[in-house]
Amino acid sequence: MEYIILAIIGLLSGVVGALVGLGGGVILVPATLFFGGSLGLIPGITPQNVVGLSVIMMIFTGLASTLSYMKSKTVDYRSGLIFFIGSVPGTILGAIVNKGLDLPSFNLYFGILLILLATLLLVRKYLKPIHIFVDNSKKKTFIDPQGNTFVYGYPIWFALLLTFGVGFASGLFGIGGGSILVPAMILLFLFPPHVAVGTSMFMVFLSAIVNSVSHISLGNVPWLYTIPVIPAAYIGAKIGAYLNQKIKSETLVFALRIILLLLGIRSIVAGLLG
Template sequence: MFILGLVASTFGAIVGLGGGVVIVPALLLLGPSMLGMDIDTALAVGVSLGALVFTSFTSTLTFVKERKADLRSALFFSLSSGPMSLLGASLTSLFHPEVFRRAFGFFMLFMVILLLFRNRIKPYQGKWRYVRTYTDVDGIKQAYGYNALPALLVGGAVGLIAGLLGIGGGILLIPTMLLLFRFPPHIASATSMAVIFISALFGSGMHLIRGEWDWMLVLSLAPGSLLGGWIGARISRRIGSVLLIRIMCGTLLLFALRMII
């Protein structure tokens, strides 16, 4: 469980996805052989969100120290992602997720195609009401931004996905930040982890209240998640933007196929 938390959180923090895309299927598939118990979807999602709290906490702190996490934007997205994660968590045990997972898998494939061909796609030329700037290591300023309604809608969808599937929501937030709001890749991954922290906190709380929780599983994942969140954030800063985009695309493609198959 320590190794599972370490691997999932390290990989998740590098690309800003959180790690739940690894933890949830691992618990469902390996529960009987690794733990000697059958783990249903609701419990796996609750435990995954509990582990994501630790992962996103340490990675966000690291990104904040490196001045890569846009906390103001993260808090704005969280205005809707937090409450919607409560709704998603409350629906997990009532909603059979297989159809949703496959549909979302095909949606992820579409997002991968957009990311791969983003240089050939004409970027959004409109002016955002809330504009932010970021200066990279070469001194080049990059502008990005968003309007209130699109940001709140995206944040709500991210929270719903996080609470329902326990996978953090970064698989939707990252492509949207890159393609629609024009976030720089490193800012997008760092800010995504801050949004995931709020969503995981709300969602895991709801699963705890509903009894879809196991303290031993969460606490056994926590040390690896804490360490992995820090390691992943440290590795992320050493990766160039082009390579980071490629890693994101490979990750999204892998888990899209996993959800579909």
């Protein structure tokens, strides 16, 4: 039974993760903790196991998504590599800190993080674009399928600082970093949503490799549970990347906001009741 549940969770994680650039961990982590920790349907699940499972899955969802986004030319490779370099030290530190978290604390902190991200996107339209980062950087231009022109950019020093924090959250919560990076790219660097998602998945793939090494060395990976999750998540990521190209930019941001808000509320409630 647990393998069927994990396969379904993996499929949904792949679809949603690739669709909005989250990497899938933001779905897999709370869902697996709910079915495994709260309902007891997945034996032996701990926050550390779930994070280990999530980072292994994200190698494959990141790869599948990146290959799809490469075809649609919505991956900014240079930005992805810069963000990856900044995230590596934070990822390793986050994986180490993860060892000290119990389930209620994990759920509570994870939920607060998601609510903050959802709130940022909720007020996005009411915030003035932060042009200071774009104005003081080398600008890039992108025209989306609807004919909208985007001018975006960022100072490298700030991108490295930001992605250190993204990497820390990724290593700590197993969420791939995309749930933080995508909103930041859209709000601070004025990335077009489709390019933000494609570039995020490229970085998720690279950082998941480093993240997995950390968690494997710490003994956090439940290898038997990767058997149903990996193929299901890979297929889901292909589906999500395909759907991404059929959805308007604003619809994409709306979907991301709702997903983060609902998961954040559920996680906080679980943390407080735990």
